[in-house]
Amino acid sequence: MSTAAPAVALRGLRFAWPGTPRPCLEIDAFELAAGERVFLHGPSGSGKTTLLSLIGGVLDPDAGHVAVHGQELGALHAGARDRFRADHIGFVFQLFNLIPYLSARDNILLPCRFSRARRARIAAAGGDPAAEAARLAARLDLQAALLDHPAAELSVGQQQRVAAARALIGRPPLVIADEPTSALDADRQRGFLDLLLAECAQAGAALLFVSHDGRLAEHFDRVVALGELNRVAGEAA
Amino acid sequence: MKSPIWQLTWRSLLNRRLTALLTVISVALAVALLLGVERLRHDARAGFASTISGTDLVVGARGGSVQLLLYSVFHIGNATNNVSWPSIERIAALPDVDWLVPLSLGDSHRGFRVVGTTAGFFEHYRHGRGQALRFADGQPFGGLFEAVVGAEVAARFGYRVGQRIVVSHGAGGTGFAEHDDKPFTIVGVLERSGTPVDRSVLVSLEGIEAIHVDWVGGARLPGVNIAAEHVRKFDLSPKSATAALVGLKSRVAVFRVQRQINNWSEEPLTAVLPGATLQELWNVVAVAERALLAVSALVVAVGLAGLVAVVIASLGERRRELAILRSLGASPGQVFRLLALESLLLSLAGCILGILLLSATVAAVGPWLESAHGLPLSADWPSLAEWRLLGAVLGAALLASLVPAWRAYRHSLADGMTIRI
Numbered sequence: 045m046s047t048a049a050p051a052v053a054l055r056g057l058r059f060a061w062p063g064t065p066r067p068c069l070e071i072d073a074f075e076l077a078a079g080e081r082v083f084l085h086g087p088s089g090s091g092k093t094t095l096l097s098l099i100g101g102v103l104d105p106d107a108g109h110v111a112v113h114g115q116e117l118g119a120l121h122a123g124a125r126d127r128f129r130a131d132h133i134g135f136v137f138q139l140f141n142l143i144p145y146l147s148a149r150d151n152i153l154l155p156c157r158f159s160r161a162r163r164a165r166i167a168a169a170g171g172d173p174a175a176e177a178a179r180l181a182a183r184l185d186l187q188a189a190l191l192d193h194p195a196a197e198l199s200v201g202q203q204q205r206v207a208a209a210r211a212l213i214g215r216p217p218l219v220i221a222d223e224p225t226s227a228l229d230a231d232r233q234r235g236f237l238d239l240l241l242a243e244c245a246q247a248g249a250a251l252l253f254v255s256h257d258g259r260l261a262e263h264f265d266r267v268v269a270l271g272e273l274n275r276v277a278g279e280a281a
Numbered sequence: 282m283k284s285p286i287w288q289l290t291w292r293s294l295l296n297r298r299l300t301a302l303l304t305v306i307s308v309a310l311a312v313a314l315l316l317g318v319e320r321l322r323h324d325a326r327a328g329f330a331s332t333i334s335g336t337d338l339v340v341g342a343r344g345g346s347v348q349l350l351l352y353s354v355f356h357i358g359n360a361t362n363n364v365s366w367p368s369i370e371r372i373a374a375l376p377d378v379d380w381l382v383p384l385s386l387g388d389s390h391r392g393f394r395v396v397g398t399t400a401g402f403f404e405h406y407r408h409g410r411g412q413a414l415r416f417a418d419g420q421p422f423g424g425l426f427e428a429v430v431g432a433e434v435a436a437r438f439g440y441r442v443g444q445r446i447v448v449s450h451g452a453g454g455t456g457f458a459e460h461d462d463k464p465f466t467i468v469g470v471l472e473r474s475g476t477p478v479d480r481s482v483l484v485s486l487e488g489i490e491a492i493h494v495d496w497v498g499g500a501r502l503p504g505v506n507i508a509a510e511h512v513r514k515f516d517l518s519p520k521s522a523t524a525a526l527v528g529l530k531s532r533v534a535v536f537r538v539q540r541q542i543n544n545w546s547e548e549p550l551t552a553v554l555p556g557a558t559l560q561e562l563w564n565v566v567a568v569a570e571r572a573l574l575a576v577s578a579l580v581v582a583v584g585l586a587g588l589v590a591v592v593i594a595s596l597g598e599r600r601r602e603l604a605i606l607r608s609l610g611a612s613p614g615q616v617f618r619l620l621a622l623e624s625l626l627l628s629l630a631g632c633i634l635g636i637l638l639l640s641a642t643v644a645a646v647g648p649w650l651e652s653a654h655g656l657p658l659s660a661d662w663p664s665l666a667e668w669r670l671l672g673a674v675l676g677a678a679l680l681a682s683l684v685p686a687w688r689a690y691r692h693s694l695a696d697g698m699t700i701r702i
Contacts, residue, residue, distance in 0.1 A: 062695075102607055123612055130610020141605050143289070145296030157285035158610035194296075210609075 049114030051218045051250030052076040052099055057108035059098060067106065069094055070275040074268070078113075078217065081241060081251040083261045086270030092254045095270070096220055099252070100133055101125035113217050131161035134211030134219045134249070136240070139227035141207050142195035148202075149191040152177040152209045155216075162214025173213070180209040184239055201232050208240050215247045222254050237263060286615050289606070290622045297595065301627060304591050308631025311584035312674055313638040315577040316667050320639070322570050323666060324658050326563065329355070332476045333526075333555045335407030337535050340364065340372060340542055341524040343549030347565070350558045353384055353524035356394045356477045360386065363521035368547055372527065375541065377534040380405050383522035385489045388448050388460070390482045393434050395448050397489035397519075403429075405528055408476045418442050419469030422485055425513065428465040429483040432473035442467055446482070448492060460492040463512065475651075486519040527552070581674055585628065585681045592624050592685040596692070603693050617690040624682030625675075632671055636663060 054074040060067040069091045076082050086092050097103040098110055101117045110117045113132050117125055134155065135141075142151045156163050156173040166176045181191055184205040195203060204224060211219050221240065225233040241263055244251040253264065261267045294301045333339075333354050341349040342362030351357040373381035382405050385397030396402075403414055403421045419442040422429050430440050440446070445464040465484060473479055491512045507515070529535055535554060542552035603616050611619075640660060647658040663671065 100608060123614070126607075126610050126612040126615075129608070135608040137605070137608070141601075143602055143605060145292050146289075150292070154285070155609050157288070 049078065050075045050111075051078050051080065051113060052252065053109070053111040054099075055109045057098065057105050057110065059094060059103065059105045061094075067276055069098070071095075071108070071273050072275070074273055076218075076250050076252055079248055079250050081244065081263075081265045082253065083264035083267045084252060084254045084270055085256060085258050085261065085267065086254075086274075087256055090270050091274060091276075092270060093222060095274075096135075096222055096252075096254065099220065100129050100135070102129070127159070130155060130159035132216050132218055134213075134216040136204070136207045136211045136219070136221040136224040138223045139200065139203075142198075142203055142210075144194065144196040146195060147192050148181070148186070148195055148198060148206045149174070149177055151195050151206055152180065152191075152213055155210060155213055159214060162216065165214050169215075176213055177209065180212055180243075181206075183243065184209050200227050201236070204228065204236055205239065208236070208243065212243050212247055212249070215249065217249055218252065219244050219249045220252045220254070223256070224253075225255065225260065226257070233257075233260065285611075286618050286622065290619055290626065293619075294623060294626060300591055300595070304588050304627050305630045305634055307587050308581075308584045308628055308678075309634035309638055311577070311581040312632050312635025312671070313642065315574075315581050315670055315674070316635060316639050316663060317642065318573050318577045319667055319670055320643070320658065320664070321656070322574070323664060325656055328475060328656060329559055329562070330556075331409040333406075333408065334411050335405070335528065336526045336555055337529045337532060338527040338539060338542070338552045339524060339555055339558075340527055340550060340552045343551050346551060346553040346558045347562050349524065349551055349553055350555060350562070352386070353526075354477070354555065356386070356481070360523045363523055364525065364550060365521050365548060366519050368545065368550065369519075369522050369525055371547075372525065372542060375538060377529050377531070377538050378527055379530045380528045382406065382526040383486060383519070384524045384526065385486055385519065385521075386523040388450055388489065388492070390434070390446055390448050391438065393431070393437075393480050393482055394477075395482045395484060395489075397484055397486045397522075399486060402483065402526075405526065406478070408474050408478075412474070414474060414478060415472040417470045417472045419467070422468055422483065422488075424466075424468075425485065425488055425491055425517070426463060426465045427468040427484070427488070429469035429471060430467055431471050431479040431481045431483075433479040434482055435470045440467055440470065442470060448482070448484070463492045486522070487517040490517045490519055491515075581677070584631070585674075585678055588624060588627055588631075588678070589681045589684050592620065592627075592682075593688060596620070596685055596689055599689075600692055603689055607693050611693075613690050613693045616693045617686045619686075620689040621682045621686035624685060625678060628675060628678030628682070631678075632674060636671075 052075065054071050057069060057071040058067050059069040084092065094103065098105055099112060101110070101112070101120070105118075112128070115128060117128070120128055143154065146154070153173050156166070163173060166173055171179070178188060178191070181188065186202060186205050186209070190198065190202060195206065198206065204227070207224070211221075224240070225236055228236055237260055241251070253260070339350055339353050341353055341360060342364055344361060348358060352360050369381065369383050372378060380401060382398055382401045386394060388395040400421045400423070406414055417432065419429070428446060434440060444467045446467060447459050447461045447464050449459050465488065471478060494507055494512055494515050527538070529538060539552045539554065542550050606616060643658045643660045647660060650656045650658055
């Protein structure tokens with residue numbers, strides 16, 4: 045993969061949920077450079093999660109192009125898109141985005157089970173998944189003892205850090221965070237954001253951070269309002 | 282690395298182990314019931330079929346062929362009429378007849394049938410694949426007041442050779458009319474054969490005559506009491522028999538002899554082929570068997586419906602989990618497999634537990650069933666028919682598992698990564 049390819053490139057994108065007459069997303073052009081950290085903000089219901097599903101290749105656009113890391117997603121069939129997502133994109137969601145019945149460690153390792161490329165990158169760096177999970181956990185201030193606990197027993201802040209470690213393991217070139225701090229109080233929001241930014245920088249991953257909370261924007265390279273991108277945002281919101 | 286779906290399925294089930302366990306138990310009970318009914322059906326048939334072999338014809342008074350077979354061989358029900366002794370002798374003398382064993386029923390010992398017969402019974406009666414009766418101890422009766430007891434009778438009362446027993450009049454329960462003035466001495470104890478012989482006391486026909494010398498019409502003649510030592514002075518040759526087992530010199534003659542006996546001029550008689558008559562019996566019983574099997578199949582259906590309901594109910598809570606798995610690279614197909622595998626594993630565990638449950642039940646109740654109802658239940662591995670039933674259950678489970686799997690598949694396609702609660 046060339047480092048010159050943008051982490052995300054959208055062109056002429058249009059998407060409507062099945063059964064709805066009007067599209068909920070219409071984006072002429074958007075680009076996220078490799079390693080760039082962008083804050084995308086917009087009110088609830090403005091199509092943020094839909095946009096992330098399109099970038100993740102979970103949804104198909106009705107028209108237009110989505111390219112991630114130089115790869116045109118439309119050119120891949122569904123199964124290949126799922127593998128591509130597993131290999132290249134790490135997701136952090138809002139509250140409770142861990143698999144509750146797995147331990148914290150197994151949650152962190154889960155992307156490695158789905159993605160050979162992530163395992164390969166860890167191996168290339170001279171590590172193994174379990175050690176990498178422990179290293180990430182330590183960097184995110186998670187005590188080693190916590191790793192064996194079921195995810196459901198962790199505090200919200202701990203869960204979010206496990207989710208971050210899960211997104212980062214195997215160094216995907218793109219990390220997408222969807223309102224990851226909305227369930228945290230103000231102090232923890234700052235702490236979590238700092239950790240996430242630092243880890244993405246360390247891993248060289250581009251970060252697309254989506255939130256309705258504009259106060260967090262100051263730490264990012266660039267701030268984009270979804271309302272400006274999305275030509276139908278006004279109506280959808 | 283192993284497929285992530287296996288691990289996730291396993292851990293997810295483990296996480297909901299109480300619900301999973303209850304679901305498995307309900308499926309297991311249903312499966313055990315289904316297999317149990319099938320095994321009972323099969324073993325009852327096998328038991329009946331192996332009760333008599335080597336006998337070509339069973340002869341009795343004119344009546345239904347199934348009824349004749351039931352009362353003469355299986356000791357179920359009673360004869361309406363007897364066969365006179367001259368007829369018995371003449372049948373025995375027919376040129377095609379090799380041997381004849383008369384049976385005289387009607388008395389009992391502490392709830393077990395007393396069978397009056399000849400020593401030929403021990404020689405000619407065969408069960409299973411032509412096995413003869415074997416003595417655990419002692420020998421066939423020879424004297425007038427000698428008796429041979431079946432294995433079950435001996436086991437129930439702890440009888441041993443040399444003990445004396447009293448025969449009651451009539452076939453039901455413990456009689457109040459006891460032939461207590463003429464006790465019998467046990468001279469032989471038979472090995473278990475899995476036939477009604479196990480639950481019989483065998484004496485000579487003359488013995489049966491002897492205890493009835495001073496009886497008329499089911500009651501003792503008032504004022505008449507003939508002591509056992511004097512009874513030998515009377516004519517104790519049998520006057521009649523309830524039925525007779527007949528062996529032919531050549532099986533080819535079986536229909537000819539049957540016709541001869543059925544057209545007997547001296548008295549109305551019936552001769553039946555045991556195998557053909559059993560087949561008749563199955564035709565009657567088959568309706569009830571099918572009904573039983575259908576009911577247990579319904580119970581299995583209810584069990585599987587419960588399983589599907591449980592998995593679908595869990596789906597509501599797990600929509601978020603499935604969306605997360607999608608974001609991690611799981612394909613909709615993998616989500617489908619996750620849910621299908623879960624239902625299948627539950628059903629499979631249910632089937633395995635069901636088999637174990639059945640085996641445990643057979644081990645626990647089998648001996649009682651055999652001794653109380655003469656139904657030998659095999660504790661074997663599932664038979665071919667049972668495997669077929671299990672296959673059908675798993676097939677149904679496979680179909681049922683598609684329901685939650687399909688719903689999850691639709692969800693994960695429709696939701697994308699939108700996390701819904």
